[in-house]
Amino acid sequence: MTSRQTWHAIGAMTSIAAAALLPVVSGDYYTSFGTEIAIMVLMLSSYRLIVLTGEWSFAHVVLQGVGAYTAAIAVKDFDWPFPLTIAAGAAMAALMATILSFPLLRMKGFYFLMGSFAAAEAIRLLWRKIPFFGGTRGLSNIPAPYLDLGGLTIDFGHPANFFHLSLAVVVCCLFLMWRMERARIGHIWRAIQQQDILAQSVGIESRTYRRLAFVIAAAFAGIAGVLLAYAFGTVTPNRFGLNFALYLMIWSIVGGTRTFYGVVLGGVVLMIFDESLRFAEELRPGVYGLILIGVMLFCPQGLERLLQSMARVLPGTRSDESGERGTLSRPGKS
């Protein structure tokens, strides 16, 4: 393990440990807010898998919604336990993404973005119009997960317990995504993003791997949706609207998408910022616009660039302008 990797590992472990202490040092309100941040971090990290292939999508939040609705129905109508709802949420979101990918991935760039918007709105319309999904009011009274191991019972309805459960799920998902990015599939996604034609010329079936990214990202978004359904106890179509899709995009850009931790950083910082603007709801879009313009002008690679600049002062670290590139490294370097 290189010094840089050691610092990354120490940073990640410290962040997780610090996050786990949140319920100890704050009340229920901020603990629940911590759960929201954890879910948002999962959303942003999964969204980045699509960005890795060079695409931006408006459909990602709706695929989170598919996971949320799946969990809500599975719990309310079939009384499924938490682990099963996680699996079902991920599977349904992945299935929906697979179906959507066939028409959408015939397009690229701006056309893909517009296509994803149309697909997302169509799905939201179905949720609003079909009574099974609860119409515009959605589905409510989703019971919290409950664990009964003989003598030991844990009620995840308690904010601290659910926060720890969400944190554990999110950390596992982040670890899987991190490993994927450093494995062969991650290299293929980056190759497609950087030079699609060259990638095809060396045997990479671009559309297949773009589809894989879209579907895997959707599965993780589905898991985020399941957590969201439990966290709020309700699922409504409006929660997965265009506003949220735009914010997801803005937060990714502000955080930076070149490194794994960029979007995590963007999610945490902007969620806190968003919460601090709660007193002035109507100002939020304007403020976000200003932040976006500011980042584009003064820090076009996002907040991750600032973190990299700070990291340079640490012993044993080096400048890495192109971000994390996975494990394809020269012998003797890792």
Added chain:
Amino acid sequence: MAILELFALRKTFGGLVAIDNVSISVEEGAIHGLIGPNGAGKTTLFSLITGFYRANAGKVAFGDTDVTSMTTSQRAQRGLVRTFQANLLFADQTVFENVGSGSLMGRQRHALDWFLERAAHQAKAAASIQEILSFCRLEAKAGTLARDLSHGQQRVLGIAIALAARPRLLLLDEPFTGMTAREKDELAEMIQAVRARGTTVILVEHDMRAVMRLCDRITVLNFGKVLSEGTPEQVRRHPDVMAAYLGAA
């Protein structure tokens, strides 16, 4: 034995006939030149062979396989790999990573490695990349970003990426463009070494000295049609070729 055979290929762009009834046979182990004036259809023919364009009519046979309906990547996985006229590279990756990206589909590994890379396979991949870098004399530049290389080095890196995909037939599109005399000599040596490794080469090039020096056979295209085909000496003396290049008297 022919490794590549084109049967009556035709490609039109609207009313323009870019490739018209072209039939060519390329022998395995040969260096086959493809020359012609600007606009003759050489790069279009490359794109038809490698699947970037679909032919309006005709057939492309690679070895025993009809690849006409296959995608570019399917053809590349079978060993039909090309380079480009422009320096198409993974610009933000190092030279080492560029070659690694070229070999992503070629390495035989455990299914799990698609998602969770194992150290043993990383080492194997790294050794194979080092071998290609050494073959292309790019070892010293392994850690340099592709965008920071000189033009000549970028041309060579393009070939290194293609070699990493383990081609049986390598199509080089104007590899000598913009190179110094010394770089051209080194590249000519390298192309001969590629052939010596058992890879057939098709070379599109305007540098006639290099073409005549390297190629076993040459096909001359003009206005999308085959004007002449033969050994370098036969082609050099063909009156139609001289007329096409120098203008009819």
